[in-house]
Amino acid sequence: MSPEEIRALRAELAQFHRVSNAVPVAIAYFERDGNICRYANEGYAQMFGHDQQSILGRSVTQIIGEAAAQLIQPQVDHVIATKEAVRYERQLVGADGQLRTIEVHLLPHADDAQPAIGAIGAFVLVADITRHRRAEAALRDSEERLAKFMHASAEGIVFHRGGVITDVNPPLLQLLGYSLDDMIGRQALDFVAEDVRPRVAEVMAAGDEIRYDTAVVHRDGSRVPVEFIVRTVLVQGAGLTQEHQRMTIVRDIRPWLDAQARIHHLAHHDALTGLPNRAAFTDRANDLLVRARAEGRPLALLFLDLDHFKRVNDSLGHPVGDMLLQTVAGRITATLREADLVSRFGGDEFVLLLHGEATEAAVAEVATRLLAAVGAPLDVEGSSISVTPSIGVALFPAHGDSAAELIKHADTAMYRAKARGRSGYEFFHPQMAEAARAELAMESRLLQAVRDGEFVLHYQPQLRVTDGALMGVEALIRWAHPDQGLIGPDQFIPLAEARRLT
Numbered sequence: 001m002s003p004e005e006i007r008a009l010r011a012e013l014a015q016f017h018r019v020s021n022a023v024p025v026a027i028a029y030f031e032r033d034g035n036i037c038r039y040a041n042e043g044y045a046q047m048f049g050h051d052q053q054s055i056l057g058r059s060v061t062q063i064i065g066e067a068a069a070q071l072i073q074p075q076v077d078h079v080i081a082t083k084e085a086v087r088y089e090r091q092l093v094g095a096d097g098q099l100r101t102i103e104v105h106l107l108p109h110a111d112d113a114q115p116a117i118g119a120i121g122a123f124v125l126v127a128d129i130t131r132h133r134r135a136e137a138a139l140r141d142s143e144e145r146l147a148k149f150m151h152a153s154a155e156g157i158v159f160h161r162g163g164v165i166t167d168v169n170p171p172l173l174q175l176l177g178y179s180l181d182d183m184i185g186r187q188a189l190d191f192v193a194e195d196v197r198p199r200v201a202e203v204m205a206a207g208d209e210i211r212y213d214t215a216v217v218h219r220d221g222s223r224v225p226v227e228f229i230v231r232t233v234l235v236q237g238a239g240l241t242q243e244h245q246r247m248t249i250v251r252d253i254r255p256w257l258d259a260q261a262r263i264h265h266l267a268h269h270d271a272l273t274g275l276p277n278r279a280a281f282t283d284r285a286n287d288l289l290v291r292a293r294a295e296g297r298p299l300a301l302l303f304l305d306l307d308h309f310k311r312v313n314d315s316l317g318h319p320v321g322d323m324l325l326q327t328v329a330g331r332i333t334a335t336l337r338e339a340d341l342v343s344r345f346g347g348d349e350f351v352l353l354l355h356g357e358a359t360e361a362a363v364a365e366v367a368t369r370l371l372a373a374v375g376a377p378l379d380v381e382g383s384s385i386s387v388t389p390s391i392g393v394a395l396f397p398a399h400g401d402s403a404a405e406l407i408k409h410a411d412t413a414m415y416r417a418k419a420r421g422r423s424g425y426e427f428f429h430p431q432m433a434e435a436a437r438a439e440l441a442m443e444s445r446l447l448q449a450v451r452d453g454e455f456v457l458h459y460q461p462q463l464r465v466t467d468g469a470l471m472g473v474e475a476l477i478r479w480a481h482p483d484q485g486l487i488g489p490d491q492f493i494p495l496a497e498a499r500r501l502t
Helices: 003-022 042-047 060-064 066-082 130-152 170-176 194-206 254-268 278-295 309-316 318-335 360-375 403-419 430-452 493-498
Strands: 026-031 036-040 086-093 099-109 121-128 156-161 164-168 211-217 223-236 242-252 299-306 341-346 349-354 378-380 383-385 389-396 425-427 455-463 470-481 485-487
Touching: 026 042, 042 121, 060 066, 066 086, 066 099, 066 121, 099 130, 156 170, 170 211, 170 223, 170 242, 194 211, 194 223, 223 254, 278 299, 278 341, 278 349, 278 403, 299 360, 299 403, 309 318, 318 341, 318 349, 318 360, 318 378, 360 389, 360 425, 389 403, 403 425
Parallel strands: 389 425
Antiparallel strands: 026 036, 026 121, 086 099, 099 121, 156 164, 156 242, 211 223, 223 242, 299 349, 299 389, 341 349, 378 383, 455 470, 470 485
16 A cells, blocks of 8 residues: 555544544444444543543443443344344433433444355444433423313313414313314314404414403304413424414303302392392483483383381291282282383382373373282281282372482372372372471471470369269370470371371
8 A cells, every 4th residue: 555545544534533523423333253342432432431542442341331231232133133223222321420311323334245144243323312301301291280280270271373273171171062082173263252253363363462351152052251361382392392382271251240240130139029229220210211301201100118018027027028028029010011110129118110101090000900919918828918008109200300309209199198098099299298398397396396395294184974073184295386385186196106206
């Protein structure tokens, strides 16, 4: 061999060493006889605590240890015998004492001159894949935690990529009535109510992280109001790659909406009878009055109070009284038309606003029917009880221009109905207001008279008619009014009894 050829060979060998030491793979060559190392790059030698010179001539057992040599010997035998490449992974404690995972490729070296015999050696390529396996383990752990979270969550969760569903948890499947196979690979928008799809599609396209109310569709076609809580997350894609997907928590808000509706109902309705309460009735009545005023149409407001209802509570108990009020509410509602407005104002008081014809004759007919319906006997625990109503009527616009004014005047007429013997009805007229104001002034003055001690007793003797003998003395109360002098009991006792001042 000429000097030039030798120099060229040396240059080529040096180039091989540079390339071999530069690649991020440990490389070695072992000959078949004795499994002796004849070549190793720096990476391979350092992996086992040697340099490129000290490792040469050593056997596999000397380099990697007895236990590891026995572990890989079947792989070596297979390569030598079959001249087929082999790949395997194993754990390795490196020269630095750290546990590593390596991927080993054994490549056969065959003698072309002797094709009939097995390989005469094997090339060994070792890649440190510790980082990859740790990343895989971390991803698996993350996936397991996510899977546990998805299955443990009581709320629905869906993952999608580009609008195509990639995963769904059981609560969402139950919410929508589908199986996992039904949903995977489908467009997420397929399960959104049609009228809200543009809004959901807008959020998806913008990639917003947001929460908002929307609606999905159950398999049976029913609409389910929900809240979407949308986030963008990193999840494992194909192989070891990670990719961004959209995660949406789907929260069923029907219980919340039902609770809100219940709260709204309780705020505007009487809890016992379910009728509109005072505030709701007043608002609705004022709206109807505005419309009636614009249309030039009369209305009638009725104030209904049960006579002697306190006796029912006192004698039979409040549960029976409550049942009676519920029955009365049902009878009133059944007597009126659907367009008429009924309210329980509190206690045993009900207020009605009649829609449609509101002449005195028509209203009187309704009042008569109410007297009969409400006063009908009711069987309670084997006993028949009944209460009669007293009804006051005020007409719009003749007796008032607002709900509050009509209620006040109907209330005044109702008390007049009670004063005339109860179980009847009275229409309001202006003189009633004057009388009511006089009674209110008298009531206030009576209270003052009690405080000031203006009441005095007069004693009247009782004589026997036959001979004029004294039989006893009758005590008579008189009001010594500072301005009007002595006032007889016939002028103030009825009012005091009606207002429970006696």
